[in-house]
Amino acid sequence: MSMIETMDVDVGEPLSLHQRILSDISERILSGAWAPGHRIPFEHELTAEYKCSRMTVNKALSQLAKAGLIERRRRSGSFVRRPQSQAAVLEIHDIRIEVEALGLPYRYERVARHKRRSSAEDRALLELTAAGPVLALECRHFAGKRPFAHEQRLINLAAVTEAADEEFHAMAPGPWLIARVPWSAAEHRIRAFAADKHIAAALDIEAGAPCLVVERRTWSAEHPVTHVRFTYADESHTLVARFTPSQS
Amino acid sequence: MSMIETMDVDVGEPLSLHQRILSDISERILSGAWAPGHRIPFEHELTAEYKCSRMTVNKALSQLAKAGLIERRRRSGSFVRRPQSQAAVLEIHDIRIEVEALGLPYRYERVARHKRRSSAEDRALLELTAAGPVLALECRHFAGKRPFAHEQRLINLAAVTEAADEEFHAMAPGPWLIARVPWSAAEHRIRAFAADKHIAAALDIEAGAPCLVVERRTWSAEHPVTHVRFTYADESHTLVARFTPSQS
DNA sequence: CGTTTCGATATGTATATACATAATCGTCAC
DNA sequence: GTGACGATTATGTATATACATATCGAAACG
Structure with a gap:
């Protein structure tokens, strides 16, 4: 509790885990790092990456799917979607x-x-x-x-x-x-x-x-x-x- | 399996439980049956009404809150919100x-x-x-x-x-x-x-x-x-x- | 009488688990 | 070759459980 405070992690507000997953992934999609058609990691891989249960990952991915950013296919995985119609x-x-x-x-x-x-x-x-x-x-x-x-x-x-x-x-x-x-x-x-x-x-x-x-x-x-x-x-x-x- | 088919329940597609809760509640709000400010049943009451776990009810209510139809307050319950700005x-x-x-x-x-x-x-x-x-x-x-x-x-x-x-x-x-x-x-x-x-x-x-x-x-x-x-x-x-x- | 404390309560979040369902892959019989 | 079929896999949905957190209300206390 002395100089270790120099960690460059910007805490900001304490985001809930599932919100962190959500914003992480949407940023990667919107920045183009994950182009349309790209297969994003499987739930069980994200489970390992974020060290959380599949339910938490699932909730985040379901939300992304509902928002139209990704498309989920059984047995195949989840894929970045191309925005089809510009809805504002x-x-x-x-x-x-x-x-x-x-x-x-x-x-x-x-x-x-x-x-x-x-x-x-x-x-x-x-x-x-x-x-x-x-x-x-x-x-x-x-x-x-x-x-x-x-x-x-x-x-x-x-x-x-x-x-x-x-x-x-x-x-x-x-x-x-x-x-x-x-x-x-x-x-x-x-x-x-x-x-x-x-x-x-x-x-x-x-x-x-x-x-x-x-x-x-x-x-x-x-x-x-x-x-x-x-x-x-x-x-x-x-x-x-x-x-x-x-x-x- | 003869005349009992006359039940006037319109099955349509097999809705998932949490979607049924969701549309049930939004219909009651939008029809005016539950006016703005009205306190909707607690999670544990809906749990009883729909005979499901609290997690399922919670998921549905959280979605309604995110959609802006209701406002959730700890310890007090969930309340129907007045639509504030017309967003189309x-x-x-x-x-x-x-x-x-x-x-x-x-x-x-x-x-x-x-x-x-x-x-x-x-x-x-x-x-x-x-x-x-x-x-x-x-x-x-x-x-x-x-x-x-x-x-x-x-x-x-x-x-x-x-x-x-x-x-x-x-x-x-x-x-x-x-x-x-x-x-x-x-x-x-x-x-x-x-x-x-x-x-x-x-x-x-x-x-x-x-x-x-x-x-x-x-x-x-x-x-x-x-x-x-x-x-x-x-x-x-x-x-x-x-x-x-x-x-x- | 006012203030503080504490318990009860409703929601928020996460876990482990279970089984259902859809799609794909490989294998085996024809 | 090819068609059928079962195994495998990833997602979909639901449960029971646990603990955190905000807040209301009432009891305890100065």
């Missing part, structure tokens, strides 16, 4: 958060609200099969004095009955829904769009200006909940999606 | 695949190729700190007779030396790189853009038309590899991102 994680934040991240004051405004029996168009947007009551909303989100985004939303009242009595004067429908309805699936469509007259007026931009449009459909346990279309005013507004191979 | 998975396919999925013949064309010492702009795009050789490429991707996408790419030759001698006449740089360089991280930026003269000419569209632009930066084990900007011609071109809570 797109974080879609609440607009208030986005605006406040820019350091600007956020303001919300409800433009219109209609309760109606779903039209054919409504049903197409919500992917509803049967007719039923829906709530149609139109809102604006401001960053400082300027309109930041325009929101057109449909809520399936059969799935969210409490929404029928909500005016959405003070609270935006997004956060309101998130707080109430557990959502099990969502689909986003992203595209470029030339502002039409209505949108241009609402966002105080020129007609024909390119806008980023994000449409989201949300389900809660098989039931369509809501469809929303956000149109962003700022031409330079960007969405960011990252891919970093799943670690733990 | 964006699949970014190779353009050839995208075009062929539309049922159209795909064609690739290299427009320009320059090898040069990196400019300040190049370094900014690649997030390079030091100067070094880069390869700048400009390409077009066709769907049938019409231009589908325009590609502007920079390759960091310090990281991918073999690219220096490649002409990219027949093969697009995307698949070429994928086949050679293991990438460990990628960042995508998505935005709407009004076509300038150069892009409009390359894509055979009108100047000022709204285009979807996807920029991707790729790293391989800490080294910047490539930066690419795709500009899509078709105004109705959409990216799709899905979120479905991680199952297995």
Whole structure:
């Protein structure tokens, strides 16, 4: 307990053994040391290398397999996989958060609200099969004095009955829904769009200006909940999606 | 073995026990039966319910925790978490695949190729700190007779030396790189853009038309590899991102 | 009354073990 | 040669067990 502290092992945090195996192997794969197709050591070899039981190694390798980094074949071993499709994680934040991240004051405004029996168009947007009551909303989100985004939303009242009595004067429908309805699936469509007259007026931009449009459909346990279309005013507004191979 | 087959249990595939626990619980959470904040049964209770060992239950719950559906607290139990940020998975396919999925013949064309010492702009795009050789490429991707996408790419030759001698006449740089360089991280930026003269000419569209632009930066084990900007011609071109809570 | 200590409890991690399952290899009979 | 078949091998799944660790709550104590 004197000078032996000079060991150059960087302890950092005390990683659990199975996490150490996991990060060891993913690093070797991602650095290219183990190229795609390479057979990684058998469980019993790793058992020896890390001096642990097969269960621990197995848990780590199973996780790597689930993350898509390796492929496991019985009797043959485990092999480094080539990433097939570039999948990136797109974080879609609440607009208030986005605006406040820019350091600007956020303001919300409800433009219109209609309760109606779903039209054919409504049903197409919500992917509803049967007719039923829906709530149609139109809102604006401001960053400082300027309109930041325009929101057109449909809520399936059969799935969210409490929404029928909500005016959405003070609270935006997004956060309101998130707080109430557990959502099990969502689909986003992203595209470029030339502002039409209505949108241009609402966002105080020129007609024909390119806008980023994000449409989201949300389900809660098989039931369509809501469809929303956000149109962003700022031409330079960007969405960011990252891919970093799943670690733990 | 006669009429007892009328049991309304849908067997489907023989799920492993721990997968059954997993999907059971996630369904109860996503359907709202167990609301956010609800304490789910203790491991020893689930052990009794499913008549299995604690290890099996533990494995399933740990997975749910990693997927972010529940939060585990020692001594207190496991609780349903409120989804905090909407994260969706964006699949970014190779353009050839995208075009062929539309049922159209795909064609690739290299427009320009320059090898040069990196400019300040190049370094900014690649997030390079030091100067070094880069390869700048400009390409077009066709769907049938019409231009589908325009590609502007920079390759960091310090990281991918073999690219220096490649002409990219027949093969697009995307698949070429994928086949050679293991990438460990990628960042995508998505935005709407009004076509300038150069892009409009390359894509055979009108100047000022709204285009979807996807920029991707790729790293391989800490080294910047490539930066690419795709500009899509078709105004109705959409990216799709899905979120479905991680199952297995 | 406040603080400290300690036991109970639920999860976290690892082991040794067992048997199932899939795939490959070698052998042997035809 | 070749086709069938059993042995071998690596992974897949589950169990019982053990001990570590964080934390809550209640009893003990100043």
